[in-house]
Amino acid sequence: MSNAQLYWQANLRLVIGCLIVWFVVSFGFGIFLVDQLNAYSLGGYKLGFWFAQQGSIYTFVFLIFFYAIRMNVLDRKFGVHED
Amino acid sequence: MDLKTLTFLVVGATFALYIFIAIRSRAKTTSEFYVAGKGVHPILNGMATGADWMSAASFISMAGLIAFKGYDASVYLMGWTGGYVLLAMLLAPYLRKYGKFTVPEFIGDRFYSNGARVMAVICLITASITYVIGQMKGIGVAFSRFLEVDFSVGLVAGMVIVFIYAVLGGMKGVTNTQIAQYCVLIFAYTVPAIFISLQLTGSFLPQVGLGSMMADGSGVYLLDKLDKSLVDLGFAAYTTQKGSTLDIFLLTMSLMIGTAGLPHVIMRFFTVPKVKDARFSAGWALVFIAILYTTAPAVGAMARLNLMNTIQIGEVGSPEGNLKYDDRPQWFKNWEKTGLLHYEDKNNDGRIQYYGGAPDFAATAAAAGWAGNEMVKVDRDIMVLANPEIAKLPNWTIALVAAGGIAAALSTAAGLLLAISSAISHDLCKSIWFKDMDDKAELLASRIAMAGAICVAGYLGLNPPGFAAQVVALAFGLAASSLFPVIMLGIFDKRCNRAGAIFGMMTGLGTTLVYIFWFKGWFFVKSTAMAADTADQWLFGISPGSFGAVGALLNFAVAIAVSRMTTPPPEHIQHLVEDIRVPMGAGGANMDH
Numbered sequence: 001m002s003n004a005q006l007y008w009q010a011n012l013r014l015v016i017g018c019l020i021v022w023f024v025v026s027f028g029f030g031i032f033l034v035d036q037l038n039a040y041s042l043g044g045y046k047l048g049f050w051f052a053q054q055g056s057i058y059t060f061v062f063l064i065f066f067y068a069i070r071m072n073v074l075d076r077k078f079g080v081h082e083d
Numbered sequence: 084m085d086l087k088t089l090t091f092l093v094v095g096a097t098f099a100l101y102i103f104i105a106i107r108s109r110a111k112t113t114s115e116f117y118v119a120g121k122g123v124h125p126i127l128n129g130m131a132t133g134a135d136w137m138s139a140a141s142f143i144s145m146a147g148l149i150a151f152k153g154y155d156a157s158v159y160l161m162g163w164t165g166g167y168v169l170l171a172m173l174l175a176p177y178l179r180k181y182g183k184f185t186v187p188e189f190i191g192d193r194f195y196s197n198g199a200r201v202m203a204v205i206c207l208i209t210a211s212i213t214y215v216i217g218q219m220k221g222i223g224v225a226f227s228r229f230l231e232v233d234f235s236v237g238l239v240a241g242m243v244i245v246f247i248y249a250v251l252g253g254m255k256g257v258t259n260t261q262i263a264q265y266c267v268l269i270f271a272y273t274v275p276a277i278f279i280s281l282q283l284t285g286s287f288l289p290q291v292g293l294g295s296m297m298a299d300g301s302g303v304y305l306l307d308k309l310d311k312s313l314v315d316l317g318f319a320a321y322t323t324q325k326g327s328t329l330d331i332f333l334l335t336m337s338l339m340i341g342t343a344g345l346p347h348v349i350m351r352f353f354t355v356p357k358v359k360d361a362r363f364s365a366g367w368a369l370v371f372i373a374i375l376y377t378t379a380p381a382v383g384a385m386a387r388l389n390l391m392n393t394i395q396i397g398e399v400g401s402p403e404g405n406l407k408y409d410d411r412p413q414w415f416k417n418w419e420k421t422g423l424l425h426y427e428d429k430n431n432d433g434r435i436q437y438y439g440g441a442p443d444f445a446a447t448a449a450a451a452g453w454a455g456n457e458m459v460k461v462d463r464d465i466m467v468l469a470n471p472e473i474a475k476l477p478n479w480t481i482a483l484v485a486a487g488g489i490a491a492a493l494s495t496a497a498g499l500l501l502a503i504s505s506a507i508s509h510d511l512c513k514s515i516w517f518k519d520m521d522d523k524a525e526l527l528a529s530r531i532a533m534a535g536a537i538c539v540a541g542y543l544g545l546n547p548p549g550f551a552a553q554v555v556a557l558a559f560g561l562a563a564s565s566l567f568p569v570i571m572l573g574i575f576d577k578r579c580n581r582a583g584a585i586f587g588m589m590t591g592l593g594t595t596l597v598y599i600f601w602f603k604g605w606f607f608v609k610s611t612a613m614a615a616d617t618a619d620q621w622l623f624g625i626s627p628g629s630f631g632a633v634g635a636l637l638n639f640a641v642a643i644a645v646s647r648m649t650t651p652p653p654e655h656i657q658h659l660v661e662d663i664r665v666p667m668g669a670g671g672a673n674m675d676h
Contacts, residue, residue, distance in 0.1 A: 008664050015172045022168045026161045031332055034154075034324060043294035044304030049322045052157035053149075053380040054290060057164045057373050064171045064366035071176075072359055080665040082357050 007078035014070055018063050026056040086478045090229050093482040094489060097267055098244055101260045101493075105248030108256045113525050116253030117184040117505050118353045123258055125360040129367025131261035132351045134268065134494035136163075136342075136368070137375060138214075139221025142268060142491035146470075147463030149383030150390075153321035155331065156383070162335045164369060164376055166342025169567075171365030174343060175352040177574045177663045179361035184353065186346040186502075186566065187510040193573040194584040195656055197515060202588055204506045206565045207346045210558040212543070214345075215499040219544025221492035228421060228468065229485035235545055241493060242541040249497050249504075250533050254354060257497045264490035269374055271487025275471045275480050276378045279385050282474060289381035309384055312391045315399050316437070317444030321384065327624050337631035341559030344567030347495075347502040358666035386466040389473050394437045394458070400451040405434040414472035423462035430454035437461075500540060504532035557599060560627075564591035564634025572642050577660045579642055580652040587642025595634035599627045 001009075029037055034048035042050050075081035084092075110116040123131070141163070149156040181189055187207060191200025219238055226237020248256040273289075280292030284305055297303050310320045319325055342348065351368075352361045393412065397404035408426065418424040426435060430452055437458040438448060468488075471480040508529035513520050520528065565588045572579040572587070602620070604612040614620040616627065625633065651657075 004661060004665055011664075018168070018172060022165065026165050027332060027335065030157060030161055031328065031335065038322070043291075044296065044306050045294040046306070046322055049154055049157075049306075050294070052154060053160055054293075054377055056161050057377055060164050060168050061366065061369050061373055063168055064369055065363070067172055068359065068362035068366055071362055075359065075666055080667040082359065082666050 003078055004080070007074065007080055010074050010078070011071070014067065014074070018067050021059065022063055025051060025059045030056050084478075086481060087231065089478055090482040090485050093479070093486045094230065097263075097486045097490060100263055101244055102247055104259045104263060105251050105256050108248075108252045108259045110251070110253040110255045110526070113184075113509075113522050113529065115255045116526055116529050117509065118350075119253075119255040119258050121182075121354060121356055123354040123356075125355050125364035126367050127262055128258070128351060128355050128360075128364045129369075130265045130371050131258045132348065132364070132368035133371035133375075134261040134265035134490070135351055135498035136348055136372060136495070137268065137491055138495040139218055139225070139488060139492035141375065141379075142272065142488050143221065143225075143464050143467050146379045146382040146386065147466035149380055150387040150466045151461075151463050152325075153319070153384075154324050155326050158331055158335045158338065160376055160380065162338025163342055164372060165335070165339040167365055167369040167372070169339060169343040170348070170352075171362055171369075173571050174349060174567075174574070175361045175365050176358045176666070178349060178570070179352055179355065180358050180663045180666060182353075184350075185505050185509050186349055186570070187506055188514070190566075190569055190573065190584070191510070191514070193656065193659065194569070194579075194581045195653065196581045196585065199569075199581065199584050199588070200510055200514070202585065203566065203569075204510050206561050206588075206592065207506050208503055210345065210561045210566075211347060211499045211503045212540070214347075214558045215496055215503075215540045216543045218492045218496035218499065219540050222489060222496070223544060225485055225488040225492065229482075229488075238541060238544050241489070241496070242537055245493060245497050245500065246534065246537050249500055249537070250530050253529065253533070254350075254501060257501055258351075258354060260497070261494045264494040265371060267490040268487040268494075269371070271480075271483040271490070272375055272382075272467075273378055274483065275474065275476055276382050276385075278476050278480070279389075279470065279474045280381060283385055283388070289378045289385075293381040293384055305388065306384065309388045309391075312388065312395065313439070314441075316391070316395060316439060317441040317448065318439030319441070321387070327618070330618075330624055330626055330629050333625055333629035333632045337563050337629050337635075338559055340567050340635050341561075341563035341631055344562035344565075344570070345558070346506075346562075346566065347498040349570075350502055350505070351498070382470065383466060386470055386473065390461070390466075391437070393473070394435050400447060402432070402434070402451075405436055407434050409433065411435070412473075414469050417472065418465055418469055423460070423465050425458075425460035427457055427459050429457050496540065500533060500536045503536045504529055507532040507536070560595045560599060560631035560634065561592065563631030564595040564638055568635050568638040568642060572639070574660065574663060576643065576646070577657055578651055579646045580649055582649045583642040583644075583646030586645045587638045590641040591634040591638030594637055595630050598622075598630045598634075602627045 030052035034052060037048035038046040040047040114120050145159060148159060178189055183189060187200045187203035190203040191197060222241035223234040223238035226232055227234045248260050276289040277287060280286055280289040283298060284292040284295040285298040286292035286295045293305060295305060297305055297308055306322055310322055314320050352364060355361050355364050394406050395404060396406050435457055436453045438456055471484060508525060513525050568591060569584045569588055601613045602616040618624055
C-alpha cells in the first residue's frame with residue numbers, strides 16, 4: 001500500500017474511534033442509558049442528566065482537540081504535513 | 084440614568100463598534116470577500132464561528148426551552164454541539180484543503196456536474212433564507228422590547244448595520260464584527276448567570292451551581308428542590324424524560340447532522356490558513372459555543388426555580404401559599420405589559436395559582452379551591468430576557484442583555500446572508516451565467532447580491548410568511564438530508580459518482596420535504612396537511628422535525644447504491660479525492676486560486 005493509503009487508513013481508524021466515543025457519550029449515556037445512569041449521581045446532578053446537559057458537550061470539545069493533536073502527529077509521521 | 088437611556092447607550096456603543104470595524108476591514112478582492120483572504124487565525128475564527136452559529140434562538144429562546152422542557156431539551160444542547168465533532172472530523176479539514184470559496188462549488192466540482200451544483204445552491208438558499216427570517220425577527224423583537232421603538236424601526240436599523248459591514252467587507256468585515264459580537268453576547272449571557280448562581284447556590288460557576296446545594300442552608304440540591312417544587316404542583320419532574328426515546332434519538336441526530344451540513348457554518352472553515360488550523364478551529368469554535376451551551380441549562384433551571392418560588396411562596400394548598408396578585412414584583416408587571424406574561428384570576432381569590440396538569444394532582448387542586456392554572460401565558464423567551472430583573476441585578480446588566488441579543492441575531496444574519504450572496508455571485512453568476520467575468524466584476528456582483536439578499540431578508544422579516552415559525556425544522560432537515568451526505572461521500576467514497584450524488588440528494592431532500600409537508604401541509608398551507616401532526620399519526624412516532632436523520636440515511640444508501648451500479652467517476656476526479664485527503668500542499672494565506 002502507498003504512503004497516502006496508509007495515512008488515510010490511520011486517519012479512518014482515528015475518526016472511527018473518536019466517533020464511537022461521540023456516540024456512546026451522547027446517545028448512549030445521554031439518551032438510551034439515561035434512566036440506568038440516573039441511579040448514580042455527580043454532586044447534585046443525576047449522572048444521566050449530567051451527561052445529557054453537560055458531560056457530552058465537554059466530551060465533544062475534548063474529542064475535537066484530541067483528534068486535531070493526533071492528526072498533527074500522523075501528518076508528520078507520514079510526511080504529509082504542511083510546511 | 085433610566086433604563087431606556089442606558090440601553091440606548093449600550094446598544095448604540097456596540098453599533099458604533101461594528102461600524103468602526105466595518106470601515107477598517109473593506110474587502111478589495113473576491114478572495115477577501117468570500118474567505119477573508121484565508122488569513123483568519125484559528126482561535127479568532129472559532130470565536131467568529133461561535134457568533135455565526137449562536138443565533139437569536141440560542142441566546143434568547145434556548146434557556147427558556149430548557150426551563151420548561153427540562154431533560155427533554157437536552158436534544159438541543161447535544162444536537163447543536165455534537166455536529167461540530169462531525170464537522171471537525173468529516174468535513175472541515177478536507178474542504179479547507181480543497182481551497183475554493185463555496186459549498187456548492189465543491190459539490191459541483193467533485194461530482195463534475197453543474198446540475199449537482201445548482202441543486203446544492205437551491206438547498207443552500209432555502210435553508211439559509213428560512214433561517215435568516217428568524218434572525219430578522221429577533222432583531223426587531225429585541226429592539227421593540229428593550230428600546231420601546233417600533234418593531235419595523237428596529238428591524239431596519241439592524242438591516243442598515245448589516246448592510247454597512249457585509250456589503251463593504253464581505254467575509255472579512257463579517258468575521259471581524261462577529262468576533263466583537265461574540266464578546267458582547269457571551270459577556271451579556273454569562274454575567275447575569277453568574278450572579279444568579281451566586282445568589283441561589285453560592286457557586287461562582289453556573290455549571291457547578293446547577294449541581295450544588297441551595298445556599299439557604301437547607302442542604303438540598305438545587306435540582307432535587309426544583310424536581311420537588313414541580314412535582315408538588317402537578318408538573319412533570321424536571322430531570323426525567325417525557326418524550327419517546329426513538330424521537331429524542333432521531334431529533335438529536337438530525338440536529339447534529341444538520342449543524343455539520345449548514346453552509347454558513349462550513350464556509351467559516353474556508354477562512355483559516357491551513358488544514359490543521361481548520362481542525363483546531365472547529366475545536367475552538369466548540370469551546371466558545373460550549374461556554375454558552377453549558378451555562379444555558381443552569382440559566383433555565385434556576386430561572387424556573389425562581390419563577391416557581393416567586394409565585395408559590397408557601398405550602399401548596401393553603402391559601403397563604405400563593406402570592407397575592409397585588410404583591411407581584413415589578414418585573415412581573417413589566418412583562419405583563421408586553422403580553423408575554425398573562426394572569427387570569429380564575430377562582431377570584433386575588434392570588435396566583437400556577438400549577439400543572441398531572442392527573443393525580445387534580446384532586447388536590449380542587450380541594451384547595453383552585454379553578455385552573457392562572458398563569459395562562461408564560462412565554463419561554465422571558466426566562467433570559469427577564470432573568471436580570473428577576474434576580475434584582477443592576478440596570479446595566481439588563482441593557483447588556485439587549486445588546487447581547489441583538490449581537491447574536493446580527494452575527495448569524497450576516498453569516499447566512501454571506502452564504503446566500505456568495506452562492507448567487509460565485510456559483511450562479513460567475514460559474515454558470517457569465518463565465519468571463521473578471522475579479523472586479525465578480526466583487527461588484529457579490530456586493531449587489533449581498534445588498535439584494537439583505538433587502539429580501541428584511542422584507543421577509545417585516546412580512547413573515549405564516550409558516551415562519553415552523554420552518555426552522557426545514558432548515559436543519561434540508562442541511563442534514565441533502566448537503567451533509569453528499570459532501571461526506573465526496574470525500575470518503577472515491578467511487579461515488581455524479582449519478583449517485585444527484586439521486587442521493589433528490590432522495591434525501593424529497594423524502595424529508597414530503598414527510599414535513601405531509602404533516603404540516605404542502606408548502607406549509609395548513610389545510611392541505613395529509614394527516615394530523617400528532618404522535619399517533621407519525622410514522623413509527625417520528626416527528627417531522629426529526630426526519631432529517633432518516634432522510635440523510637436514505638441519501639447515503641441511494642448515493643452508494645447508484646454509484647456502484649453506474650460508471651466510476653473519471654480519473655481526474657479520483658485524483659482530486661486523493662489530493663484533498665492529505666493536508667500537504669494546501670494554499671497558504673496569500674495564495675489566490
